[in-house]
Amino acid sequence: MDSLEKQLICPICLEMFTKPVVILPCQHNLCRKCANDIFQSSNPYLPTRGGSVTSGGRFRCPSCRHEVVLDRHGVYGLQRNLLVENIIDMYKQEYISSRPSPERKDDQPMCEIHEDEKINIYCLTCSVPTCSMCKVFGSHKDCEVAPLNSIYQTQKTELTDGISMMVGNNDRIQGIISQLEETCRTIEENGRRQKSNVCEKFDHLYAILEDRKREMNLKVNAEQEEKLNYIRGLIRKYGDHLETMTKIMETGTQTLEEPEMAVFLQSSKPLFQKIAEASNTSHLERVERGYENMDLYSVSFKKECMALRNIDFARDDDDDDDEEEEDEDDVGIDVDGRAGQTASGDADPLGQLNETLPPLLPPQTLNARTPATSS
Numbered sequence: 001m002d003s004l005e006k007q008l009i010c011p012i013c014l015e016m017f018t019k020p021v022v023i024l025p026c027q028h029n030l031c032r033k034c035a036n037d038i039f040q041s042s043n044p045y046l047p048t049r050g051g052s053v054t055s056g057g058r059f060r061c062p063s064c065r066h067e068v069v070l071d072r073h074g075v076y077g078l079q080r081n082l083l084v085e086n087i088i089d090m091y092k093q094e095y096i097s098s099r100p101s102p103e104r105k106d107d108q109p110m111c112e113i114h115e116d117e118k119i120n121i122y123c124l125t126c127s128v129p130t131c132s133m134c135k136v137f138g139s140h141k142d143c144e145v146a147p148l149n150s151i152y153q154t155q156k157t158e159l160t161d162g163i164s165m166m167v168g169n170n171d172r173i174q175g176i177i178s179q180l181e182e183t184c185r186t187i188e189e190n191g192r193r194q195k196s197n198v199c200e201k202f203d204h205l206y207a208i209l210e211d212r213k214r215e216m217n218l219k220v221n222a223e224q225e226e227k228l229n230y231i232r233g234l235i236r237k238y239g240d241h242l243e244t245m246t247k248i249m250e251t252g253t254q255t256l257e258e259p260e261m262a263v264f265l266q267s268s269k270p271l272f273q274k275i276a277e278a279s280n281t282s283h284l285e286r287v288e289r290g291y292e293n294m295d296l297y298s299v300s301f302k303k304e305c306m307a308l309r310n311i312d313f314a315r316d317d318d319d320d321d322d323e324e325e326e327d328e329d330d331v332g333i334d335v336d337g338r339a340g341q342t343a344s345g346d347a348d349p350l351g352q353l354n355e356t357l358p359p360l361l362p363p364q365t366l367n368a369r370t371p372a373t374s375s
Contacts, residue, residue, distance in 0.1 A: 022078035026066035041168030
């Protein structure tokens with residue numbers, strides 16, 4: 001019978017179920033009053049009438065923490081467990097009535113001052129239990145007292161209500177913790193997505209700079225090759241002229257060694273003519289001063305560096321439903337690579353960067369920079 005009595009104990013008030021007994025969807029039982037107390041503590045802002053919640057809400061089962069959702073009838077919409085109520089009636093009739101009354105003499109505390117007196121009253125002024133002798137002759141004779149059983153029932157009810165309130169508070173705190181954990185997961189996911197977007201935009205910017213660098217280097221290489229080919233051609237012409245003069249000098253030296261005057265005179269006249277022609281270098285082109293200079297292709301990225309240092313997140317007050325358009329607004333560059341604006345209407349630093357990059361074509365063509373021939 002003791003095990004049966006344990007099964008008939010309410011997990012809230014810790015006493016035997018008080019009718020009516022309601023059964024929860026999780027098949028656990030509660031006194032309807034206890035269920036109403038838990039429901040009110042879990043839903044403190046719902047409208048009440050006569051101490052009972054009159055609209056739907058939810059609370060958790062104190063035994064298994066299962067969430068119980070109620071309709072507009074509140075706890076009065078829960079089904080009564082008539083079987084448990086009948087078992088309680090049978091238990092009280094057959095077992096409690098036949099059990100001998102327990103002797104509480106040894107269990108009831110005695111007054112510390114009047115050792116032969118039982119503690120049977122409660123001092124409301126000092127908030128301590130005491131005995132009748134203390135009220136009549138002792139330190140509590142001027143205090144207001146009340147019967148012990150009434151204060152016992154009152155404080156037991158208050159303690160039960162406090163426990164029920166703590167159960168409801170625990171449910172609310174657990175709900176807040178769950179929401180905060182979900183917020184943490186959302187923040188982490190949003191952070192990963194935004195970092196991926198930032199990396200994507202910077203990769204796009206790197207690609208633009210790499211393309212521009214490659215095109216500008218191609219222009220410099222083309223100019224370099226043209227000038228080198230021209231100079232190498234001049235080197236070959238001057239080398240050929242030098243070789244011709246060397247041969248003439250060798251021929252002149254051999255002529256000087258000729259002992260026969262007639263032969264010498266016959267050879268000297270065409271030799272003089274060759275020497276005069278070799279000494280004339282007017283037909284050879286000469287390089288202009290500064291022809292080797294490549295300053296035409298010097299670059300200055302002060303504005304671009306300033307624009308890059310000013311890169312920041314876009315401040316867009318209006319939500320854009322078109323994801324692709326929003327991505328391009330964030331970068332500030334349109335499909336053709338031209339400078340654009342951010343969604344907030346401010347000038348985008350990346351747009352300024354494209355505007356200030358050097359043009360793909362030089363100010364003048366390569367043929368226009370060919371050096372003039374000096375006589």
